[in-house]
Amino acid sequence: MSSPAFELQVPARMPVLSPGRWTGLIVAVIAVCALVPLCALWLPADNPFHLSAYGLTLVGKIMCYALVALALDLVWGYCGILSLGHGVFFALGGYAMGMYLMRSIGLEGAYKSPLPDFMVFLDWKELPWFWRGTDSFAWCLLLAVAVPGLLAWVFGFFAFRSRIKGVYLSIITQAMTYAAMLLFFRNETGFGGNNGFTDFKRILGYPITAPETRTVLFLLTFLALVGAYLLCRWIVTSRLGRIVTAIRDAESRVMFSGYNPLGYKLFVWTVSAMLCGLAGALYVPQVGIINPSEMSPTNSIEMAVWVAVGGRGTLVGPIIGAFLVNGAKTVLTAWFAEYWLFLLGALFVLVTLYLPNGVLGLFARFRKGAGR
Numbered sequence: 001m002s003s004p005a006f007e008l009q010v011p012a013r014m015p016v017l018s019p020g021r022w023t024g025l026i027v028a029v030i031a032v033c034a035l036v037p038l039c040a041l042w043l044p045a046d047n048p049f050h051l052s053a054y055g056l057t058l059v060g061k062i063m064c065y066a067l068v069a070l071a072l073d074l075v076w077g078y079c080g081i082l083s084l085g086h087g088v089f090f091a092l093g094g095y096a097m098g099m100y101l102m103r104s105i106g107l108e109g110a111y112k113s114p115l116p117d118f119m120v121f122l123d124w125k126e127l128p129w130f131w132r133g134t135d136s137f138a139w140c141l142l143l144a145v146a147v148p149g150l151l152a153w154v155f156g157f158f159a160f161r162s163r164i165k166g167v168y169l170s171i172i173t174q175a176m177t178y179a180a181m182l183l184f185f186r187n188e189t190g191f192g193g194n195n196g197f198t199d200f201k202r203i204l205g206y207p208i209t210a211p212e213t214r215t216v217l218f219l220l221t222f223l224a225l226v227g228a229y230l231l232c233r234w235i236v237t238s239r240l241g242r243i244v245t246a247i248r249d250a251e252s253r254v255m256f257s258g259y260n261p262l263g264y265k266l267f268v269w270t271v272s273a274m275l276c277g278l279a280g281a282l283y284v285p286q287v288g289i290i291n292p293s294e295m296s297p298t299n300s301i302e303m304a305v306w307v308a309v310g311g312r313g314t315l316v317g318p319i320i321g322a323f324l325v326n327g328a329k330t331v332l333t334a335w336f337a338e339y340w341l342f343l344l345g346a347l348f349v350l351v352t353l354y355l356p357n358g359v360l361g362l363f364a365r366f367r368k369g370a371g372r
Contacts, residue, residue, distance in 0.1 A: 053211055057286050060218040062326045064283040067225050069306040069318035071275035074232050076304070077313035078241065079268050080248030081165075085173030087300035088180045089148035089273040093280030094290040095184075096147060098197035099131060100140035101208070101285060105201050117199070118192045128190045137204055144281035145274045152273030153266060160265045165251075174297050181295035196291025203285050214286065221282045225319070228275050232315055235268070244268055298341075305348045311358025320359055 068090055075081045102116040115124060133139045155176060159169060187193035206213045235241050246254050247261045254261055284290045293299075302325070310321025325347070333340050355362055 053214055056214060056218055058330065060214075060221050060286045061283060062323055063218075063221045063225050064279045064286070065303075065306065065326055066319040066322040067221075067228055067279040067282075068276050068303055069310065069322040070225070070228055070232060070315065071272040071279070072303050073307045073312050073315060073318040074235070074275075075268055075272045076307060077315075077318075078236050078248060079244050079265060081265065081269065082167075082170045082304065083173045083272075084170045084297065084300045084304065085175075085177035086272070086276050086303055087297070088177040088295050089152060089276035090280040090283070090299075090303075091180075091184075091290065091292070091294040092148045092151065093144040093277030094284040094294060095191060095197070095280075096140050096144035096277070097281040097284045098200075098290045099134040099143075100137055101200040101203060102197050103131075103135040104203065105199070116192070116197075118187075118195065119190075122187060131190070141281060145277045148277035148280075149270050149274040152270045156266050156269040157262075160262050160269075174300065177295050177300055178297050181292045181297075184292040184295065192291070194291065196289060196293075197284075198289040198291075200285065200288055208285055208288070217282065217286050221286070224278060224282060228278075229315060229319070231271075231275075235271070236315065240264065240267070302344065305344060305351075307358075308348060308351050309355075309358055311360035314358070314360050317358050317360040324359065 068086065072083060072086050075083055105116070115127065119127075134143075155173075159172060164172065183189055184191050184196075185194055191197075200208050202208055203213065236245070243254065243259060244264050247264060251261055280290075280294075306321040306325050307318045308321070309325055310319065311317025325344075329340060329344075332343060336343070351358065
């Protein structure tokens with residue numbers, strides 16, 4: 001009696017990690033990257049691994065940029081809206097926090113007046129109406145996310161309802177941030193003109209330059225980055241996110257299927273602007289200054305470079321891109337400051353031509369080749 005024939009069945013190749021485990025892994029990597037600088041900060045000054053307060057501030061600043069890149073990727077990578085004006089949302093959040101910090105100076109300023117120094121210098125007699133309530137931290141934090149969100153909603157409503165898209169929308173967003181920059185440069189606007197806000201002393205009563213305060217700000221920035229990543233991941237993996245991605249790929253088909261793209265585009269656009277405002281609010285107390293140059297169109301273009309270098313449409317890629325580009329900027333501007341903008345432009349062109357999916361796309365290509 002012959003033995004029955006058995007067919008050998010090879011199971012299908014399973015992914016190394018499930019999406020949920022990828023999220024946990026990414027959060028863990030970000031946590032390690034945040035904890036290492038903190039540990040290095042508290043090492044003795046003569047220790048070779050000691051990190052200075054400047055180094056901690058630099059990492060915190062780049063994390064703010066990573067939050068902006070993540071917010072931009074939400075609208076560009078997943079909704080297909082290339083914004084060259086996200087710098088205005090970032091700066092508005094920074095100005096809102098700067099207003100609180102200027103009011104916190106109180107009588108510690110050079111002019112010994114409850115008014116900010118620049119208002120005393122310009123012979124202002126009282127605070128403008130839009131400065132009222134800015135002595136409250138909670139109110140200014142609300143302004144930091146609400147004002148960019150409101151501006152984004154109004155702008156997006158008229159732009160998306162008119163079905164402006166592609167390069168035309170990008171140009172309009174760049175014109176918006178340029179107009180805002182010119183407005184804030186004017187002294188009579190009430191935001192410090194060309195100098196902006198600086199010389200901050202305290203935040204919530206604590207010295208803003210104290211190592212403990214900088215550590216808390218660093219941790220808050222880290223938590224905001226992780227929270228924003230989880231929020232964006234929840235959005236893009238939900239039913240709403242699938243519709244948004246479909247709008248990116250074939251908006252006309254989405255409309256023929258019975259969906260109105262206006263509401264979905266407005267939602268991700270507004271959320272993205274609010275995340276940028278939060279990043280700006282965390283950026284200002286760490287860097288110690290905010291002025292209209294943050295609204296420069298060049299800054300908004302640089303934000304797009306971060307996303308392109310890391311890999312748009314991935315959420316993780318923009319965070320990596322922000323760290324790579326700004327890390328390179330820190331080093332190269334010390335050696336070749338006058339050539340940095342040329343290097344940045346060349347980087348954008350090279351990535352567009354040879355790495356259309358960014359650094360993560362290159363990694364995925366190598367991983368796919370190794371798996372064959």
